[in-house]
Amino acid sequence: MSPTLRSSIDVAAGGRTRAVIYCRISQDRTGAGLGVDRQREDCEALAERNGWDVVEVYVDNDVSAYSGKKRKGYVRMLDDLEQGTATVVIVWHTDRLHRSTTELEKYIDLCEKRGVSTHTVQAGKLDLATPSGRMTARILGAVAKQESEHKGERVARARQQKAMAGEWAGGMRPFGWGVPTGETVKRVARKTGEESEVPVLDMTKPVPEEAAAVLHWTDTLLSGGSVRSCVKWCADKGFTTPRGYAITHQDLRDMLVRPRNAGIAVYRGEEVGRGKWEPIVPEEKFRAVVAILKDPSRKTNVGAQPKWVGSLLYLCGREGCGGGMTVTQSGGRQYPSYKCPTGHGGGRRAEKVDQYVEDVIVERLSRDDAQDLLLPGPDDVDVAGLQAESEQIRRRMTDLAGLFGAGQLELAPFTEGMEAARAQLDGVTKQLARAATVDPLVDLVGAPDVRKAWKALELERKRGVLRALVTVTLTTPRQGRMPDGGYFDYDAVQFEWKRG
Template identity: 75%
Template sequence: MKKTQTADAQTRAVIYCRISQDRTGAGLGVDRQREDCEALAERNGWQVVETYVDNDVSAFSGKLRKDYRRMLADLDEGRATVVIVWHTDRLTRSIVELEEYIELSDRRGIATHTVQAGTIDLATPSGRMTARILGAVARQESEHKGHRVARARQQKAMAGEWSGGIRPFGWGVPTGELRKKVDRKTGDEVEVPELDMSRAVPEEAEALRYWTDEILRGGSIRSLVQWSADKGLTTARGNAITHTDLRDMLMRPRNAGIAVYRGEEVGTGQWEQIVDETRFRAVCAVLKDPSRTTTPGAAPKWLGSLLYRCGRGDCPEFVYVTQSGGRRYPSYRCQTGHGGGRRAETTDQHVEDTIVERLERPDAHDLLEHAPEGIDVSALQIEGEQIRQRMRDLGGLFGAGQLELVPFTEGMDTARAQLAGVTQQLARAAKVDPLVSLVGAADVRAAWKALSLDRKRAVLRSLVDVTLKTPRPGRMPDGGYFDYDAIVFGWKRGNS
């Protein structure tokens, strides 16, 4: 049997500190552990050769603890013969990790001393039993704490309360009161405004409503990201709003006053509703639609890029703009690369003039899409909530072992399909015709010019197919060389 390491002036020791949740980021809990461990080493006359720290890392979560792994490697190389920790649960709460530590301690003759629980002699059967019992108790405490925290969050979500975390974009109005907080960078205690998470921030709420309406009118996430940058809007953390950020913000149920727990809608939240549920559901349907038209690569700079068709012979491909005619003369050319090109600027101007002229006619109102008939939004919302409740009930029965996997899966698949149909109907009811802001405008041309390129492209997609046929050679009847008659318009609505 190996002897337990005894106190000696030459004894080399290492300190291990860990805190599983550092809410302030200041590392104060780790500092207190280190001070107590250093005091224990000084009382015993040990030389501390290294201190290992894992801050804000749980031993129960399974996440990699880099300094813990580094300490084990150093101990295996004979760096020290004593390990000092504040308590055994700081060392590990995993049975697998504990057995690894016991094996290493036995193999290298390492003694473990704690500030709170005394000496753990892992060289003896009774010491190993004590360590295993303490490890089992620590794991039970972690599991119990996790269950308690999860239950508290579930109760808050079910009651529609804010459960904490990063301030969601759109909410958090200062109450006029201050609260103390430790600055993560400096470690200093500072006072910050207390926020009322039930009240909407006017500027951010207006942005959410604008984004929602633009998507329903045919706008793109990319154009809204640029709009946000131009307005100086940032995320709740103060970072620039990215494509992913904006899409996530638009699809957040909180916008419509819907409370969520673990990704499932659980009721109505106790906060201001920024977007009505119909428009929220419609935006989600639009953004999730696999057939949604998106432009890969860089943002389009021309009206007809990948929207105009080639039309040379029987070619069905779309055209895009190249600089093959020199930077002064960007041209539309077919994706297949066969010959010929049409001046992009002249082509777009002719298409825009033709669209504006069509929208200026007295019968332009005939071009507007009629509101979907027979769609009862209120009934659809009720039906959707009933389906979601059925899905929650199925999940509860399956989790309690009262429902087998096959009927659970079949029931969930049916419910999802039904919910998708309801969402599509709500999207139809909430979508805005891209032509609405143009038809009936006092000055159609001015209204057209005021649209962003994305909105113009949405009008083009909705109203007309443009095909670039092979132009006639030579001078045209108007004296120029551009063959306007080779640009063919196939109107999708009304009469030409």
């Protein structure tokens, strides 16, 4: 049934033509919905001029038609049209309805099936019942899609320029920055429609308490602490993410490895230079923390809190295995035992193994030559010089990218130059990390009473010393009484010293 015939039937039946209005704005930066309100007013005026009854208004505020995100108002309108709610759809312009050819074709099929006509405030009537009308709709849709693509390119380019200039490129407030300027803007909640005054934030200024928290996490890891302990510290102190959620293990890791902490700007995951904001962590400390968190040997289960020194750090000595040992209390035993997760090789009483390993470590760190186990100090690292060198390398990378983008440099020399620059930058960042690295052994070597100092350490600090100093492998123990008269096979606990 054609739209004209459907309207005639409505009138003949003594009724007026039933119309619906669809309004959409892709970005509502103030949250006030003003763009949607203007569209609605113009569409209602068009309905009044034509004598149509508006039976429903569908609104999608701050939702792009090009992004692919679900538009709830649009979907609801299609469902209602399928049920015969109206015979006319009113929109401000065709690009408010579609910027996707796939969506447009589905809309055309529905309009043909249900005899629905489309009228716009800006572009007049869109007769989808005729080949020429459908062609016009498709042309307008293609133009709208091209405009969206160009807009995306402009936005991406603007963000790149801001990042290259070291400016804030927008987005969610990062933890640690955003001091209120004293100014406010009006925002309207999407779901409730409630209006509120929101403070304008200066993203170049650190929030004192959050900046202090990031620095505390950094120092905790540098001194042998764990991400897990920092997460617990956040919960105890009441710190949350900028969205107000509890800080998780992954949240905290992500915050610690942000170059922004050290005042470094990033674009698409690549460091592009210095940012125009105050850093809250010295670069050498930031590099050291990143090196710690990206160390493969630290990758352990982030679930339950370890309760034993060697959990997942002691290795299985079976040939071809070498996996980390876990502590279980299975098999009817009355005491926890170290056992390979694959289930072979039997168990070793966890308490005895840990005590023996700790005794060996304390004895080694109590010797006169224990000073030789310490890593070289960072005093010989020229932090300022390394930072200047890293800036030069980044500028060179930026210049190479510019030449390649302008067609003045071929792919092969561009790739070769970028790989060389990245390798040089990696070497510089490793040297910077060394300048802030805290040796886990520093609180033990030279202590008046090494055993007392060891016992005073938290479990995570002990595990850090073990990880840095020695690799412990548990082989299958011998059965029966040992030569010393006991039943613990000390020879089944093997030490491979990483230092000294």
